[in-house]
Amino acid sequence: MTVTVLDDSAVAAHLARIDDEGYTIVDDAIEPDLVADLRETIRRLERDLGVQPRDTAAEGHSTLRMYNLLAKDPVFQAMPVHPNVLPIVEGMLDRGCLLSGMTAIDIGPGEDPQPLHGDDVVMARHLPRPHAPMMVTSMWALTDFTAENGGTLFVPGSHRFTGEPGSSEWIGETATGVAGSVEAQALEMAAGSVMVFHGSLWHGGGANTTADVWRLGVNVQYCPGFVRQQQNPYLGIPASVAATFSDRLLELLGYRLYKGIMGHVDGRSPGEVLFGDRFAETAYRDVEQRRNR
């Protein structure tokens, strides 16, 4: 298998598709060895940590979920900075974007469909739809995704809709997979492919109607640098572990200031507080220059 190389024109084509339809799929985005490592690590952690379904409508009754992956194994460090995904995210947000969270989602046989939702729905009261993405989700397939095993259900173009699915923000029209007059469709993609989508796109995990096939994906989610991250990395990842991360990964976690202002600790970047000169940055210096970046 040949792994995709994302050049500028490919990034532009993916961005145009997201603008139009709310999503894109990067086929063969991830090196097969990395896919296998990630899959084996997640399945090992599920066993070692005794992960059980969390039993909520949003998280599922036959689904194993793990959060805070960067604290659990070094293999996950390759995901947020992957060169076949991150440039698309940066094109939608900017280089100051943050990693909002990473979640392994292993959908088991018998799982019901997750209620359709937009990932940036928490902004609904403050930000009338449609709006710029307040989250960008990349869904990595670590096993093949099919309509039968829980391939994500999504409604193309719904990032432009003025409402959320259903009458309440979290109750979607999941029974038939139909949202208004627009059909929801199941995401079918091979292991190693990645779907990148706008945070307002209506979507949800699909039903797993198979007898014995688990569907494993990882949501790697990003938000603008001025938005609160969904998973808190400052408390979730011990400083001794974060110290081993690359500069770019630490930037994505928020150890630098956004536009030279947001996130400072007594006038210094969180990175400088924890790691000293490596992240020396003083709030409000060069603000004009950074604001235009």
Ligand SMILES: O=C(O)CCC(=O)C(=O)O
């Ligand atoms: O597992 C999936 O396919 C989607 C999961 C999802 O949308 C979520 O948990 O918010």
